[in-house]
Amino acid sequence: MIDLYAWRTTNGLRATIALAECGLPHRVIPIDVGAGAHKAPEYLRINPAGQIPAMVDPDGPGARPLLLAQSGAIVLYACRKAGRFIPDDAQSQALAMQWAWQAGTDIGGTSAAMNQVEVVSPEKVQAHIDLFRKRFLRYFGIVEAHLAGRDYLAGAISYADFILYPNYALRRHLLEPAAYPALTTWAARMAARPGVTSGMRLHTEAAQ
Structure with missing residues (x-):
């Protein structure tokens, strides 16, 4: 099960859309940036940059856990993992x-x-x-x-x-x-x- 830490910003939503479209088992954990949740110590341990989204995949490449930040990277990772939405030609x-x-x-x-x-x-x-x-x-x-x-x-x-x-x-x-x-x-x-x-x-x- 992938954990996606996100909020209702454009960056967060592109990641939640990608994971949902790819059909990868995941749960969305809301991080309310307006309330400062992205600066909380427990979240900074996940993403020291204090930004959303961030993703934790316990079954990453090589069956090793992967922690990934940056929305574009998360979108591409999800599509590659699912083998979907990346053009062939x-x-x-x-x-x-x-x-x-x-x-x-x-x-x-x-x-x-x-x-x-x-x-x-x-x-x-x-x-x-x-x-x-x-x-x-x-x-x-x-x-x-x-x-x-x-x-x-x-x-x-x-x-x-x-x-x-x-x-x-x-x-x-x-x-x-x-x-x-x-x-x-x-x-x-x-x-x-x-x-x-x-x-x-x-x-x-x-x-x-």
């Missing part, structure tokens, strides 16, 4: 890598910066908020153009879609369906998957 592999890193760095980094200037910063500067929102929408405009005529980012569904989806789901209020029709259709396709539904529970149950 070289072109699709390259596309999956490109869009996974686009989602995890450019889009994910911008979303994190938006949270800092909109929520965390004690002084809210509208110019800074507008700057990051504009950048966020521009990046999703690139995704929109790529998804036109495609069901998923790399053709068939892959780990790249798992990494991108929480960035959409948590900020969908900024992404008007009329302006992003291909993205909206892709998101509906993702949301209909039982593994995505299960992986998003930390977020959806909190919103109820």
Whole structure:
């Protein structure tokens, strides 16, 4: 049984989605970053960086326990362990890598910066908020153009879609369906998957 320590952030949710989609036996252990649980001594023994997510697989490579941090690494590890969601052909592999890193760095980094200037910063500067929102929408405009005529980012569904989806789901209020029709259709396709539904529970149950 894999233990996944996560919270309802984009980083945490991409890991919970991947484990659920891969069908790997696991349990999600909520780490409330808003309450400072990621800085508690017992969690720092699992991930000294004090970040989520982190994963403990007692049956890792070579039948040895594995402790792994970083959401992208956890997503790829789950997909490789399950033998699923990693494209077979070289072109699709390259596309999956490109869009996974686009989602995890450019889009994910911008979303994190938006949270800092909109929520965390004690002084809210509208110019800074507008700057990051504009950048966020521009990046999703690139995704929109790529998804036109495609069901998923790399053709068939892959780990790249798992990494991108929480960035959409948590900020969908900024992404008007009329302006992003291909993205909206892709998101509906993702949301209909039982593994995505299960992986998003930390977020959806909190919103109820």
